[in-house]
Amino acid sequence: MSSTGFLGGAKDRLLPVSVPFRFFLGAVLFHLAAWAVLFGAADWLAGHVGGPGPILAAIHLATLGVFAMTAIGASYQLLPVATRRPLARDWPTKVSFWLLAPGICILTWGMYAAEIAAMQTGAVLVCAGLVVFAVLTADNLRRAGSVALVASHGWGALAALIAFAVPGLLLVWDFGAGFLDDHSGLAAVHMVLAAYGFMGLLALGFSLVLVPMFALSRSLPQRPGQTQLVLAGLALTGFGLGWLTGIPALTWAALVAGAGAIGAYLWLMRTAMARRMRKRLGLSFVLIRASWALLAFSLILGAAVVTGLPIPNAPALFGFVLLAGWLLTFLTGILQRIMPFLASMHAAGASGLPASPSSLTAEMPLKIHAFCHFGALAVCSAGIVLDQTLLVRLGAGLGVLGALAFAGFALNVLWQLKAIRAGA
Amino acid sequence: MTFSRRTAQLLHEDHQATIQVIEALDDLIAKSRKKAPDTSDPAVNKVLQSASTAIEEEISEHFAFEEDELFTRLEEMGDVGIGEHLRAEHAALLPLGKTVADGARDALANGFTDQSWATFRDAAGELIERMFSHIQKEEMALLPALDDLLDAETDMELSGAYEAAHM
Numbered sequence: 001m002s003s004t005g006f007l008g009g010a011k012d013r014l015l016p017v018s019v020p021f022r023f024f025l026g027a028v029l030f031h032l033a034a035w036a037v038l039f040g041a042a043d044w045l046a047g048h049v050g051g052p053g054p055i056l057a058a059i060h061l062a063t064l065g066v067f068a069m070t071a072i073g074a075s076y077q078l079l080p081v082a083t084r085r086p087l088a089r090d091w092p093t094k095v096s097f098w099l100l101a102p103g104i105c106i107l108t109w110g111m112y113a114a115e116i117a118a119m120q121t122g123a124v125l126v127c128a129g130l131v132v133f134a135v136l137t138a139d140n141l142r143r144a145g146s147v148a149l150v151a152s153h154g155w156g157a158l159a160a161l162i163a164f165a166v167p168g169l170l171l172v173w174d175f176g177a178g179f180l181d182d183h184s185g186l187a188a189v190h191m192v193l194a195a196y197g198f199m200g201l202l203a204l205g206f207s208l209v210l211v212p213m214f215a216l217s218r219s220l221p222q223r224p225g226q227t228q229l230v231l232a233g234l235a236l237t238g239f240g241l242g243w244l245t246g247i248p249a250l251t252w253a254a255l256v257a258g259a260g261a262i263g264a265y266l267w268l269m270r271t272a273m274a275r276r277m278r279k280r281l282g283l284s285f286v287l288i289r290a291s292w293a294l295l296a297f298s299l300i301l302g303a304a305v306v307t308g309l310p311i312p313n314a315p316a317l318f319g320f321v322l323l324a325g326w327l328l329t330f331l332t333g334i335l336q337r338i339m340p341f342l343a344s345m346h347a348a349g350a351s352g353l354p355a356s357p358s359s360l361t362a363e364m365p366l367k368i369h370a371f372c373h374f375g376a377l378a379v380c381s382a383g384i385v386l387d388q389t390l391l392v393r394l395g396a397g398l399g400v401l402g403a404l405a406f407a408g409f410a411l412n413v414l415w416q417l418k419a420i421r422a423g424a
Numbered sequence: 425m426t427f428s429r430r431t432a433q434l435l436h437e438d439h440q441a442t443i444q445v446i447e448a449l450d451d452l453i454a455k456s457r458k459k460a461p462d463t464s465d466p467a468v469n470k471v472l473q474s475a476s477t478a479i480e481e482e483i484s485e486h487f488a489f490e491e492d493e494l495f496t497r498l499e500e501m502g503d504v505g506i507g508e509h510l511r512a513e514h515a516a517l518l519p520l521g522k523t524v525a526d527g528a529r530d531a532l533a534n535g536f537t538d539q540s541w542a543t544f545r546d547a548a549g550e551l552i553e554r555m556f557s558h559i560q561k562e563e564m565a566l567l568p569a570l571d572d573l574l575d576a577e578t579d580m581e582l583s584g585a586y587e588a589a590h591m
Contacts, residue, residue, distance in 0.1 A: 013503055013505070013506060013565070014505030014506050014509070081506075081564060081565045082564075084568060084569050084571075084572055086503070209564065213560050213563060213564045214560060216439075216443060216556070216559065216560065216563070277440065277443045277444075277447065278443070278447070278556060279447060279450075279451075280450065280454070341557065341560075344557065345505075345509050345561075353512060353515060353516040354509065354512045354513055354516060356550065356553050356554050356557065357553070357557055358553055
């Protein structure tokens with residue numbers, strides 16, 4: 001197959017492989033960095049309630065570095081396929097990467113070292129990169145025809161992006177100027193809107209397409225999908241308004257709506273699994289299924305934090321389960337599936353025949369990653385609850401090993417792709 | 425999945441039929457592993473019967489229809505890459521489908537030896553993986569696109585011709 005065919009014209013829905021993969025590779029490296037920083041700062045995690053330092057850096061290496069990079073890379077390639085509308089142009093995707101990647105490095109360095117100027121510079125670069133992504137995505141969604149449900153989740157995610165990015169900038173500037181009355185309250189809103197809002201709505205929306213596709217399941221009913229979106233929107237709005245007005249009932253209503261949204265989502269995913277034609281789904285779906293349970297668990301912990309239940313270090317545990325538990329588990333499960341899948345669409349050997357996804361996949365690094373990742377979740381969680389630095393460090397060490405194994409898997413995909421194309 | 429175009433629905437039904445056959449093959453390989461299965465076992469016999477006929481017939485007609493009637497239309501719209509990739513996958517799948525069908529026919533007539541089972545298992549394993557991946561791509565990127573690609577009249581014409589050819 002000719003590479004020019006794939007590079008195609010502006011009407012082509014299949015982008016050059018470099019577009020999604022630069023984001024995926026970035027995510028893989030930030031994944032390693034996030035666990036490594038946590039390993040070094042293990043004694044700070046259990047009691048973390050906000051403020052600059054290594055833990056805030058590790059959180060943003062995960063949220064922006066891993067989650068946002070993965071979501072943006074996947075969105076650039078998958079949205080045009082799902083919406084049946086090509087991106088208007090390819091080059092802004094590269095601009096967004098070259099704003100985001102250095103921006104994340106500078107921002108998280110600033111957070112690590114409590115350097116205000118670095119934090120501000122990094123935050124501006126990151127926001128600029130997110131704006132480019134938002135404009136490209138909004139243009140694609142605007143032209144989307146009959147995939148209203150996926151597009152609606154996309155619009156919701158873009159709204160959440162604005163809603164978390166603006167407070168994010170305020171929080172960074174507040175570190176220097178101290179003008180906010182309730183810095184930690186706004187930080188909580190920022191995290192909830194980023195994790196459950198931006199990432200959550202993208203995860204919920206793409207799940208409606210990707211899970212049935214990989215499981216070869218019949219189409220999912222529309223109404224529960226609409227229900228999950230409406231309830232998620234109500235939950236996020238209620239949580240934000242609850243903080244703004246100080247009315248506890250709004251926060252409670254948000255938790256109830258959030259539970260409803262998660263319930264609808266889990267029902268849809270269970271339906272997809274029950275109707276699937278592909279029986280053996282492999283290791284990636286072990287991670288994806290575990291992430292669904294961790295999503296529900298994160299909300300239970302969130303409710304425990306709101307009610308002040310006597311769980312030791314509950315805020316840190318909630319943040320860890322939400323970010324490392326749900327989102328990191330879900331995204332590494334998805335990444336290990338879509339990286340070989342997308343690479344195989346760009347890999348044709350000397351025979352001209354496309355490579356199979358398994359020829360681009362190394363199973364052993366993925367097994368090591370899964371073992372280390374689940375170990376890291378369990379051991380770090382125990383370390384947080386028991387306030388044991390040694391356990392947190394041990395867990396983070398497992399996370400580093402898992403991230404190294406995952407990087408091995410990702411580099412192998414690229415290596416195999418390069419080798420196949422070189423032989424063509 | 426459900427599709428608003430009849431042509432997409434027919435192709436989807438083909439996919440379902442093919443998946444049933446290759447899932448059964450996948451089960452057979454998973455259960456037997458390196459030990460050649462007994463072809464006189466009714467369950468094994470049934471899997472080989474369907475593999476000997478269904479795969480080759482299904483994919484050759486199905487692929488030809490997509491290449492002649494659908495990819496050309498995608499390409500005319502400027503959406504070149506996906507059609508080009510799916511066409512290349514067809515070129516990889518057709519000989520594999522033939523090898524598996526021939527192997528199944530031979531096994532039904534003569535049983536498996538350790539050597540012929542290993543050859544069959546390797547070819548079927550590759551076919552299964554490539555076919556699942558191929559169907560996933562078509563279900564996500566091709567069939568939904570037929571809503572835009574075909575108007576109602578063309579859809580009726582193509583689906584009628586395809587159904588007639590399948591009878």
